[in-house]
Amino acid sequence: MKKLLIAASILFLPFSPATAAEGENVIIEPPAEGTVSREDGLTAWARIYEVASHPRCSNCHVGADNLPMWSGPTYGKPRPHGMNINAGESRIGAEYVQCSTCHVIRESLNDIPHAAPQVAMTWQLAPVEAEWFGKGSVEICNQLRDPERNGGRDYLELASHLDHDLILHWAWDPGGGREPAPYDLQTHVNDVLAWGVAGYPCEND
Ligand code: HEC
Ligand code: HEC
Numbered sequence: 001m002k003k004l005l006i007a008a009s010i011l012f013l014p015f016s017p018a019t020a021a022e023g024e025n026v027i028i029e030p031p032a033e034g035t036v037s038r039e040d041g042l043t044a045w046a047r048i049y050e051v052a053s054h055p056r057c058s059n060c061h062v063g064a065d066n067l068p069m070w071s072g073p074t075y076g077k078p079r080p081h082g083m084n085i086n087a088g089e090s091r092i093g094a095e096y097v098q099c100s101t102c103h104v105i106r107e108s109l110n111d112i113p114h115a116a117p118q119v120a121m122t123w124q125l126a127p128v129e130a131e132w133f134g135k136g137s138v139e140i141c142n143q144l145r146d147p148e149r150n151g152g153r154d155y156l157e158l159a160s161h162l163d164h165d166l167i168l169h170w171a172w173d174p175g176g177g178r179e180p181a182p183y184d185l186q187t188h189v190n191d192v193l194a195w196g197v198a199g200y201p202c203e204n205d
Contacts, residue, residue, distance in 0.1 A: 025163060025169065025185065025186075026159075026162075026163050026185055026186045026189045027186070027189075028156065028159045028160060028163065028189060028193070029193070030155070030156065030159075030193040030194075030196065030197055031193065031194055031197050032197075033197060034197075035197065036194050036195075036197045036198040037198065038198055038199070038201045040194060040198060041194060041195050041197075041198025041199065041200075041201040042198075042201050042203065044190075044191040044192075044194040044195040044198070045137070045141055045191075045195050045201065045202070045203075046137070047182075047183060047187070047188075047191050048144075048188065048191050048192060048195060049137040049140060049141070050182050050183075051181050051182055051183065051188050052132050052140050052144070053132065053135070053137075053140070054072075054171075054179075054181045054182060055069075055071045055072030055075075055078075055179070056072070056170075056171035056172075056174055056178065056179070056180060056181040057132065057171055057181055058071070058132045058133040058134070059071055059072070059133070060124075060125050060126050060167070061125075061126040061130050061131060061132035061133055062125060062126075062131060062132075062133045063128060063131040063133070064128050064131075066086055066087040066088055066089065066091065066125065067080040067081060067085070067086060067087070068080070068081040068085060068087060068125060069081065069133055070082065071133075072178060072179055073179050074113070074114070074176075074177055074178050074179070085097065085099075087099065087124065087125045091124050091125040091126075091127070091128075092122065092123075092124040092125075093124075099122075099123045099124055100122060100123060102116040103116045103117060103118055103119075103123030104116075104118050105118070105119070105120060105121065105122065105123075106118040106119065106120065107120050109170075109173065109175040110175060110176065111175035111176055112176055113176045113177045114176065115176060117170060117174060117176070117178075119166050119167050119169070119170045120166045121165075121166045121167060123167070127151070129143070129148070129149040129150075130143070130149065130150070130151075131143075137203065138202055138203050138204045141200075141202035141203070141204075142202055142204070144158075144200075145200035145202070154196065155192055155193055155195065155196020155197070155200070156193075156196070158192050158196070159189045159192050159193055159196075162185065162188060162189050162192065163185070163189065168185060169185065172184055172185055
């Protein structure tokens with residue numbers, strides 16, 4: 001009986017949602033080396049850029065002025081975060097008002113329009129090296145394939161980072177009437193894998 005149970009659990013392991021740990025919501029299955037052409041890699045990149053440049057991502061991926069952005073249809077004209085918020089060099093507002101004062105850690109979606117987005121991890125700006133706001137496709141492409149500016153990650157590490165970052169899960173399901181990032185997390189992860197296997201092509205190569 002015990003044997004049978006073990007056999008059954010092994011059989012069902014890959015399909016059982018109960019085995020998925022926190023944040024493990026996507027399948028990370030890169031295409032085989034050599035199977036993605038430069039052209040297909042660039043098509044995948046075009047979709048990655050649509051995501052990276054979308055307000056749900058770029059509002060946090062800002063530069064050295066440390067000012068989070070308010071942009072996207074629910075905000076009207078793009079502008080720096082209201083209430084004089086400045087994230088400081090700490091990128092979490094330690095020098096002024098901490099982001100977590102309003103963006104508290106919370107398990108369930110905060111669905112009230114214009115309330116501060118809240119997720120199950122610490123809310124903060126992305127590192128300065130990952131500045132995307134207002135940048136074009138070629139610029140972000142070169143940034144994201146540069147280990148010096150992408151947290152030292154290859155495409156597999158980027159993909160698993162994307163899966164484990166709960167802020168990203170929020171970006172595709174932001175609630176409060178906000179426009180979600182385009183496509184979905186699985187498509188985005190697949191695109192990152194295909195782009196990586198194609199050799200990280202950028203349009204300027
Ligand atoms: C609340 C702010 C916030 C939002 C919104 C956000 N990010 Fe980030 N992002 C971060 C932080 C913080 C890090 C650094 C985390 C780390 O390196 O562990 C980061 C790092 C990354 C990285 C790692 C590579 C690098 O250059 O450092 C990628 C890729 C990334 N984000 C993609 C996205 C995408 C795609 C979206 C939208 C779907 C998004 N982020 C939305 C805060 C944010
Ligand atoms: C005093 C409360 C408060 C503090 C402190 C605060 N925020 Fe916010 N934040 C808000 C509110 C409220 C909104 C939503 C406004 C709206 O939708 O009209 C928001 C929205 C945002 C957005 C836009 C999210 C999106 O794409 O819709 C980002 C990015 C952001 N905050 C980053 C930060 C960062 C980074 C910090 C810390 C440096 C911070 N905030 C500190 C209240 C706060």
